[in-house]
Amino acid sequence: MMVLNDNKGLDPRAIHARVIKSNITDIAIFNNLVTHYFKSNLSSYALSLFNRIPSPNVVTWTSLITAHSNTLLSLHYFLSMLRHTILPNHRTVASLFATCASLSCLSFGLSLHSLSLKLALSHHPFPSSSLLTFYSKCRLPNHALQVFDQTPHRDNVSYSAIIVALSQNFRYSDALFLFADMRCQGFMSTVHSVSASLRAAAQLAALEQCRIIHAHSVVAGLDSSVVVATSLVDGYGKTGLVNDARRVFEDNLYCMNVVGWNAMMAGYAQQGDCQTTFELFDSMEGCGLVPDEYSFLAILTSLYNAGMFLQIDLWLNRMKVGYGLEPTLEHYTCLVGGMARAGQLERAEQIALTMPFKPDAAVWRALLSACAYHGAVDKARVMARKVLELEPHDDSAFVIVANVLSAAGRWDDVAELRKTMKDKRVKKKGGRSWIEVQGKVHVFVAGDWKHERSVEIYQKLSELMGDIEKLGYVPVWDELLHNVGEEKRKEALWYHSEKLAVAFGVLCGSVPQGKPLRIVKNLRICKDCHEAFKYMTRVLEREIIVRDVNRYHRFLNGDCSCKDIW
Numbered sequence: 001m002m003v004l005n006d007n008k009g010l011d012p013r014a015i016h017a018r019v020i021k022s023n024i025t026d027i028a029i030f031n032n033l034v035t036h037y038f039k040s041n042l043s044s045y046a047l048s049l050f051n052r053i054p055s056p057n058v059v060t061w062t063s064l065i066t067a068h069s070n071t072l073l074s075l076h077y078f079l080s081m082l083r084h085t086i087l088p089n090h091r092t093v094a095s096l097f098a099t100c101a102s103l104s105c106l107s108f109g110l111s112l113h114s115l116s117l118k119l120a121l122s123h124h125p126f127p128s129s130s131l132l133t134f135y136s137k138c139r140l141p142n143h144a145l146q147v148f149d150q151t152p153h154r155d156n157v158s159y160s161a162i163i164v165a166l167s168q169n170f171r172y173s174d175a176l177f178l179f180a181d182m183r184c185q186g187f188m189s190t191v192h193s194v195s196a197s198l199r200a201a202a203q204l205a206a207l208e209q210c211r212i213i214h215a216h217s218v219v220a221g222l223d224s225s226v227v228v229a230t231s232l233v234d235g236y237g238k239t240g241l242v243n244d245a246r247r248v249f250e251d252n253l254y255c256m257n258v259v260g261w262n263a264m265m266a267g268y269a270q271q272g273d274c275q276t277t278f279e280l281f282d283s284m285e286g287c288g289l290v291p292d293e294y295s296f297l298a299i300l301t302s303l304y305n306a307g308m309f310l311q312i313d314l315w316l317n318r319m320k321v322g323y324g325l326e327p328t329l330e331h332y333t334c335l336v337g338g339m340a341r342a343g344q345l346e347r348a349e350q351i352a353l354t355m356p357f358k359p360d361a362a363v364w365r366a367l368l369s370a371c372a373y374h375g376a377v378d379k380a381r382v383m384a385r386k387v388l389e390l391e392p393h394d395d396s397a398f399v400i401v402a403n404v405l406s407a408a409g410r411w412d413d414v415a416e417l418r419k420t421m422k423d424k425r426v427k428k429k430g431g432r433s434w435i436e437v438q439g440k441v442h443v444f445v446a447g448d449w450k451h452e453r454s455v456e457i458y459q460k461l462s463e464l465m466g467d468i469e470k471l472g473y474v475p476v477w478d479e480l481l482h483n484v485g486e487e488k489r490k491e492a493l494w495y496h497s498e499k500l501a502v503a504f505g506v507l508c509g510s511v512p513q514g515k516p517l518r519i520v521k522n523l524r525i526c527k528d529c530h531e532a533f534k535y536m537t538r539v540l541e542r543e544i545i546v547r548d549v550n551r552y553h554r555f556l557n558g559d560c561s562c563k564d565i566w
Contacts (some may be wrong), residue, residue, distance in 0.1 A: 008125055012036040013045065027432075031059045038067035056084075062092040069095050070102040088115075090124040097130035100135040109134050123152055129161040136165030145174075156182065160193040163200075172200035173441060176209055189216065191225045198231035202238035205520040205547050208439040210235040214248075224252065230260040237267025240518065240545050240552055260290050265298035270552050272305030272561065293325055300334040305551050309338035323562065329357045336363050340370030341565060345379060361390040368397060372404045373565070380404045391425050396524065403527075432523045433497035435505050444500040458495075461503035465494055468535035476528040493528045497521065498546060502533070506540065516543035516554075524548050534558045 016033055030053050037046035050056060050064055056413040061081040068074040078096055081088070088096070093116045095371060100109035113131060116122040122131060128151045135144035144165040151158055159182040166175035179197040183189070194217050201209040212231055217223040223232070229252035236245035249256065249264045261284040268276045277299060284291060296319040303312050312335050327335075332355045339348035348367055352359045364386040371380035380401055387397040398421050405413045421427075434443045442451065465473075475493050498521050505517040517540075517542050525548040533544050533555045544555040 003292050012040050012042060014046075016049070018565060027053070027055075027057060027060070029091060031057070031063060034060060035063045035067075038063065042373055043067070056086075058086050058089050058092065061086060062089065062095065065092060069099050071099070072103065074099045075105070075108060087119060088121070090121050090126050093121050094124075094126040094130040097127060101130070101134040104138065106138050109138070122147070123150065125151075125153060125155055125158060129157050132158065132161035136168055137159075139169060141166055141169035141171050141174075144169075154185070154187075154189055156187040156193065159185075159187055160190045160196070163193045164196040167196040167200045167203075170203075172203045175200040176204075176206070179213070183216075189220050189222060191222055191227050192459060194220070194222050195225075195227045195231040198228070198235040200233075202235035204434065204436075204441055205239045205518060206436045206439075207239045207241065208436050209441075209534050212238055212439060224255070226252070226255045226260065229255065230257075230263050233267065234263040237263060237270065238547075240271075240547065240554075242267045242271060242273070253394070258284070258292055258295065261289060262292070262294040262298055265295065269298045269302035269305065271554075272302060272551075274302045274306045274308060277302040277447065287398045291323060291325075293319075293328055293331070296323075296325065296327075297330055297334070300331060300338075304334050304338050304341075305562070306342075306349065307563055309342035312338040312409070329355075329360065329363075332357060333363050333366055335415060337366035338355045341373065342369050345371060345372055345374065345376055346564070349379075359386075361387050361394065364390070365394075365397070367405060368400055372400045375407065377408045392424065395421075396428055398426060431497045431521060431523045431526075433501040433519055435501040435519055436516070437505070437508055442501070442504060444497045444504070446497050446500075447495045448497065448500060451504070453504070456507055457500055459504050460507045461494065461499055464499075464506070464536060464539065465532070467539045471535050471538060473532060473535045476526075476531050496526060496529050498525060498529045501533065502536065502544060516545045519544065519546045521546060521548045524550055525553060530560065530564075534560060 012033060015036070030049065032048055034053075034369065037049065046064075046262060052058065053060060058081075061077065061084075065077050065081070067072050068077060073095065078088070078092070081092075095110065096112055097109060099105070100112065113122060115129075116127055121127050128147060131147050132144045135141070135147065144162060148154075148158065148162040159178065163175050163178050163182070166172070166178065176197060179189075179193060179200075182193065194213060197530065198210060200206075201213060209552050210232075214223070214235075217228050217232070222228050229248060232248045233245045236242070236248060245264060245267045249260065252260070256407070261280065265277050265280045265284075265544070268280065281291065281295060284295070293502050296315065299315050300312050303309070303315065315333055316327055316331060319327060319331070332351065336348045336352050336355075336359075339345075339351060345367070348370065354365050364383050368380055368383035368387055371377075371383055384397040384401040387394055391397075398417060402414050402417050405411075405417065432443055432445050434441050436442075444451065448454070497518050501519045502517055525546055529546075530553065533546065533553075535558065537555045538558050539542055546553040546555070551562060
């Protein structure tokens with residue numbers, strides 16, 4: 001071992017020569033030499049030495065396996081090791097789980113997990129953290145949680161791994177809960193746990209949680225990390241506080257890379273603030289950074305949300321010709337949706353059919369929404385069929401077409417559509433809305449009576465609906481409820497999840513007067529709630545901000561920032 005320690009930084013071939021001259025046969029020296037060769041990118045020498053070692057042990061094999069991590073050779077060498085009747089140790093297993101995660105080798109990873117359980121290796125901190133990452137990459141968050149729950153000796157690395165796993169798999173509330181639990185258990189935060197928690201807070205648009213984690217990152221000295229700073233920009237941007245996002249961005253401008261600039265542009269793009277998005281794009285180039293495909297996606301999104309549909313085509317061409325970037329399906333979806341919203345339905349459909357990607361349901365859904373907006377009934381039916389070919393149980397396609405048909409007075413077609421839904425057992429997807437109160441997220445579903453203050457919430461909502469009716473609010477009926485009695489139809493509209501969330505926000509008084517009520521919805525906001533919220537801002541004399549699956553809606557003084565395009 002002294003041969004290596006005394007010669008750090010030397011060419012491993014020189015060290016190897018000294019070992020040969022000294023006639024050393026210690027396996028530990030050979031193991032370190034193999035590792036040293038691999039780290040020096042001298043793989044051929046490492047393999048040659050490995051093949052000359054009379055009896056490679058688990059450390060020798062692990063060096064070989066780790067050196068080829070994230071490749072199939074790593075798995076091949078592992079199987080060779082088992083054939084030599086040598087069992088893995090915790091470092092071997094940790095490296096292999098990382099490889100399985102990288103290569104999405106689910107079946108191999110499951111077999112490896114089984115073996116590690118038999119060898120009592122899976123509960124060691126190294127393998128357990130790698131195993132959490134593996135299940136996260138394979139989109140199996142419940143498996144990851146089970147592994148975490150069975151880990152006897154948790155540390156901040158295992159906590160970070162499970163928080164990242166849950167955040168990446170849309171389990172945002174669970175991620176925030178475990179971040180809080182990690183702190184309660186006395187473990188120090190890491191860059192990864194903080195950034196993943198900020199991601200979760202951003203997706204929930206949980207403003208107070210975002211601010212709490214921001215304050216914690218400052219105290220922990222992690223706020224200067226480019227990863228955390230970018231997550232803060234993204235978090236504040238997605239909660240609608242672009243000014244707060246901009247302050248964090250400016251404070252960390254010296255370390256911001258393209259990802260950080262893109263996050264800042266995306267924040268403005270959500271608001272449809274084209275001018276500021278353009279200015280940031282130019283400033284980024286002025287700083288010597290080269291825009292990537294996400295930079296242009298932010299530009300296209302801002303144009304779409306601002307209703308500047310015809311400029312999308314110009315920017316897409318600029319992306320291809322001026323920057324040599326190939327647009328992705330997301331870019332073409334913006335273009336198709338923009339052309340269709342501008343009334344160029346035939347051209348939009350032609351783009352969808354000729355673009356270098358097979359249109360997915362999102363493309364046809366964008367066309368369907370635009371056809372409904374322009375009252376193109378027959379084309380809307382065609383687009384709905386295309387959506388349903390890809391996603392047979394997409395309730396939104398049925399709802400949009402039903403409303404278009406009813407607006408055209410084609411009641412027989414509406415009845416046929418309802419029968420098709422019944423035959424296919426398609427039910428309207430349950431809408432969920434949430435509002436953050438004093439750092440706690442309260443979730444509501446339509447007609448929800450589970451909340452401890454449900455009676456008061458419904459009373460407050462009844463007051464609000466009565467007040468806006470006096471101002472001229474008229475319900476916008478969902479035509480799938482056409483055969484339902486008027487009172488039941490009225491109740492079905494009144495008790496939508498986003499209305500319950502607003503009523504709770506007003507009732508609890510936790511949101512200071514004059515501050516906006518912030519609601520998040522997992523689906524597209526319905527036309528009736530959209531109309532009702534315009535009136536509610538006049539009754540309440542305060543702003544209501546709703547982030548639905550498509551965009552931000554800022555309701556104020558009877559108007560919405562989306563200009564009724566969403």
